[in-house]
Amino acid sequence: MSLQVYNSLTRTKEIFEPIVPGRVGIYVCGPTVYGDSHLGHAKAYISFDVIVRYLRFLGYKVRYVQNITDVGHMTDNDEDQGEDKIAKKAALERIEPMEVVTHYMMSYFDDMAALNVQWPDIICLASGHIPEQIALIQRLLDAGVAYVSNGSVYFSVDQFSGYGKLSGRRVEELEEGARVAVNIEKRNPADFALWKKAEPGHLMVWDSPWGRGFPGWHLECSAMSMKYLGETFDIHGGGLENQFPHHECEIAQSEAATGKPFVRYWLHNNMLTINGQKMGKSLGNFVTIKEMLQRISPEALRLFVLMSHYRSVTDFSDEALNSAEKGMARLSAAVQALSQRLPGAPEGSADRETTAELAEIRRRFTVAMDDDFNTAEAVAQLFSLVRLANSVLSAPNPATRDTLERLMAEFRELGEGVLGLRLKERAAGSEDLTDQIMQVLIQVREKLRKEKQYAMADEIRQMLAEAGIVLKDEKGRTTWARL
Ligand SMILES: [Zn+2]
Missing domain, CATH: 3.40.50.620 (HUPs)
Structure with a gap:
């Protein structure tokens, strides 16, 4: 087609x-x-x-x-x-x-x-x-x-x-x-x-x-x-x-x-x-991209947009956002599991059944995109890929390196290349790690302030600011965000 x-x-x-x-x-x-x-x-x-x-x-x-x-x-x-x-x-x-x-x-x-x-x-x-x-x-x-x-x-x-x-x-x-x-x-x-x-x-x-x-x-x-x-x-x-x-x-x-x-x-x-209402400054429900990215990851926002067709109305709601964030987590988890298994995978030719299923997923993905860029269906095919990857990874016989690489290649080409979802970076857990490190820094700063070591506490804030990270103290809680 x-x-x-x-x-x-x-x-x-x-x-x-x-x-x-x-x-x-x-x-x-x-x-x-x-x-x-x-x-x-x-x-x-x-x-x-x-x-x-x-x-x-x-x-x-x-x-x-x-x-x-x-x-x-x-x-x-x-x-x-x-x-x-x-x-x-x-x-x-x-x-x-x-x-x-x-x-x-x-x-x-x-x-x-x-x-x-x-x-x-x-x-x-x-x-x-x-x-x-x-x-x-x-x-x-x-x-x-x-x-x-x-x-x-x-x-x-x-x-x-x-x-x-x-x-x-x-x-x-x-x-x-x-x-x-x-x-x-x-x-x-x-x-x-x-x-x-x-x-x-x-x-x-x-x-x-x-x-x-x-x-x-x-x-x-x-x-x-x-x-x-x-x-x-x-x-x-x-x-x-x-x-x-x-x-x-x-x-x-x-x-x-x-x-x-x-x-x-x-x-x-x-x-x-x-929530079904047109967005507008006068309606008080106007949300900037920067505000939204304080709440959800940019990958989840991107996935959320692609979950509906460009010619249909996209409705924002907390449930929809949550499901996008969960979907993104499933995608990243599959890619992460694949990349963890790859180094120790046995040599050997790719599994024929998996190869045939991959070809079918790719075919359905392109049929969807050929149909006036139906990204909603293309995203559904990406989740078929997740299911396939999970079943290959949980099979009793360990999958060969070639099989895993072919699965990974489809994630890369369709998920990252065409849909523009950053799967690998997420999979590397870099966001989680960054957040863990930031929580440690926030606690250290909190401790310093309790001990009235304000100069040192301010220095932490200043050094983070220079690195493009801002700390916000609100309602007795400190959060962080990228500038
Ligand atoms: Zn114009």
Whole structure:
């Protein structure tokens, strides 16, 4: 069977055929870096990480491009109104917008590294691609699908017949839905900003042929994806919440400028809920990745995300987290048992029955992944592998080294390679050992403080801080965490 993907544009599962045989270009909308990444980001970027890993597993040479939005994303984006999210945060904290960007971009990459999300091949910042965005606006003006109004430039949705084809919305609906007279610069309320004139005092501004201002949020993704992947490329990914208006606008801008189809396959990940409720700052159930990693291991969080399909809603609950943590422990225990038995295992050819079962598990794993990256089923196959490993290890006749190595190879290739689960590091028990050592240090420090040897106690804290470990004293209890 060959790989099939669900294309949001055609609303069907299609056989995946890249434009250039053997190569795949994929673009995924990155975060707007004005706050720490939350669990929704974990779901999105783990999902696309596994998609990229599986494409590579199939032998494709992949170029994975992801943007970082550091300008132009307004607080009220559907209306092109409000404040720039980054500038707002910078003003609040009285720092430079680029300090906000640097801080939260690094925070995002730290989270991704913790979750074992591989780096995209190209990471591009919107503020670093202003000339490309200005050139794209000029093309749209030349094509007669955009207009200048009071120093801003808008895309005229009436001039592009394909507007609405991704989200299924009609322009007339949008006109009715848009707030009347909210923006008198627009000819049609459904038009969207390509370039915004800067108000006096606006922090992030650039010169353009239309005056000083900044690009509209949707524009960066068109300009940068086409720069690095070509005017038509294979896969565009992102969260379902970005399908409209963001991705609809990307299609309009790109196709109206080039006259070519923009993207072959649109892939959208669904959202993440907490106990069945949508997550949001206003609802008070907003959880950052850093907060969650205080409670569970990054491997368990990753496994939890992969236990549901990327297109279904993932619901967070304590039971679900516990089962992910237990599942991860079972996986690691099997790998650990294998690695312990390997050195003393007898020589000899691999057991035929085990080899046949391994081939069957691998076949079912790839069938699942070929079916629009069904990681839930792929994870189930990984647990079939655990059962097989356990039965081989507990069999009366000791398994040969070759048999054990073949089992280990499947864990490595499918579990670590495709699903990106760090099995071996966990198996080595390094986390448990670290925690044991930390508990000893915490007790020593506690004893020192009781004996009023505060200087020495503080020195322990200081030395740990230098090693990237922070101690927290709360409610008479001391816990530790990595910075
Ligand atoms: Zn985007």
